[in-house]
Structures are given as C-alpha cells and as structure tokens.
Amino acid sequence: MVNRKELHPESSPRAAFGYRVRSLREARGWSQEELAEETEYSGQHISAIETGRKPPTLTFARRLDTVLGTGGGPESFEREFYEMRRGSLLEGFPEYVDREGRATEIRVFEVGIIPGLLQTPEYAQVLANSAVRRGAITPKQAEERVALVADRQKALVRPRPPMVFVIMDESCIRRPIGGPAVMDGQLARLIEFAELPNTQLQVAPYEIGERRTFDRAVNLLMLPDRSVVCYAESHAQGHLDRETTSVQPMLTAYHQLQAESLSQAATVAMISKLRKGTP
Missing domain, CATH: 1.10.260.40 (lambda repressor-like DNA-binding domains)
Incomplete structure (x- = not known):
C-alpha cells in the first residue's frame, strides 16, 4: 500500500x-x-x-x-x-472580493497606490514585502496577498467581463514604488488596461482640489440583479455597505468625480509623459 x-x-x-x-x-x-x-x-x-x-x-x-x-453555503470551500485570509485582509474585504468576481460593473477610486485590479505582480510584491518589513503581516500572508491580486484580475478576462471604471488620484501614478523598472512596468500596464474594450481609466488631477469627492479609497459594484454595494476602508478597517440609502450617494459622488477627472485620452497622455520622464 x-x-x-x-x-x-x-x-x-x-x-x-x-x-x-x-x-x-x-x-x-x-x-x-x-x-x-x-x-x-x-x-x-x-x-x-x-x-x-x-x-x-x-x-x-x-x-x-x-x-x-x-458551494453557496457556510460549508463552501470558497x-x-x-x-x-482574514489574518491579512481587512474586515469586509473577503466579502467584497466574492461579489467583485460576479459583478457586471466595477467602479474604483484609489489614493496613493495603483488599485489592486491593475497592479503588476512586481508592484504587488513590493507592497507586500514592505508590509512584511513593517511587521504588519507575515511572509506567508504576503504570498497569499500577491496571489489574491492575481486571482482578482481574472475577473477582467472572464468570458463576459464586467465594465471596469477606474479613477486614480494623481498621487497613484506619481508616487514611486519599487524603483524605476517596477514603476515603468506598472505605468505600461495602465496604458494596456485603458486599451481594453470594457474599461475606462481616469486620473483625478491635483488641481481639482476640493472638488475631489472622496478622501479615501472607494469600490462600488453593480451585481447581476442590478443592486449596488460599496466597499470603503481606512488604514485599520474596511466596511461593506449594501444599504441603498447610503450606497446611492456614493454612486452619485463617483459620477461627479468622473466629470471632474481627466478624460481617458488625457490620462493616457499624462502616464506616457511620466514614462518618458516628463513632468
């Protein structure tokens, strides 16, 4: 035997x-x-x-x-x-990721770092390694975090992919992460993302000032039943909101921010200039 x-x-x-x-x-x-x-x-x-x-x-x-x-119950492997992963992820985020994989529309706003859905493996690894050095997570949790980033990105290439709208504060593309090679690869990835038929990429430039409607990262999902959920987080905690009365104003604020942000063409032009070293 x-x-x-x-x-x-x-x-x-x-x-x-x-x-x-x-x-x-x-x-x-x-x-x-x-x-x-x-x-x-x-x-x-x-x-x-x-x-x-x-x-x-x-x-x-x-x-x-x-x-x-x-599947579909408390005993599911999912x-x-x-x-x-709860030891390395904020409360509410696992539930958000579950819904993200089924969403028909995804809206993201991020400050300071490139959103996870758009991160290259190298960029994601640098962020995870940094968290390990700070003692925030273990090396094993860092490995799982990077793997989760890759899993989430599969939603963008599924047979019927969602529409994905991404607005990044200008700090996301100007903050150097991991050195010139990592940043150049990451900026190139953003341009590739903008070329997909189911995506829209915009930068919220510094000059819009107080007209920036969010001060923290926000994620909004439209699910197959047309319901909308919102996930937002601080440094210490995350919160998944399903209540229409509180989610709808967030969706309105997102649309207002889209109107204030650069067009996709202007966004790609800004990113291309940064890759060339032009301010």
Missing part, C-alpha cells in the same frame, strides 16, 4: 482545508487522480493541497465547490478560502 501521510487539521488553516478536501474526496470513493480530472488540475496539485504543502487559490476553491457540491 502506498504510504499515507497523516493529516493534522488542527495544526493550521491550510492543513484543515487539505484535510477536508481529502475527506470529501474519499467519501465519494475518488482517487486524487479522479478529483484532479474533475477539477482540471493535476494529481500532484491535489496531493500538495491535501497535505498542506501548497495554499489553495480562490479559483481552485470555487472549482472544488462546483465538483463536490459544497468561504473557507476567505477565512484563511
């Missing part, structure tokens, strides 16, 4: 996730290879997940829910995935 590694689900959230995958797989009488075929992953991947050697991704968790019939 092939050696069977004993699992200890109490040792870590990752181990608990792997233990549950193995338990449900064996309850169906499936081998690792059979589960791999159903989920369209490799047998080696299933083994690494079950033994805790590899962290699950959001995509894999959702695939498990589809194959094993665990929910467990988000629970694993």
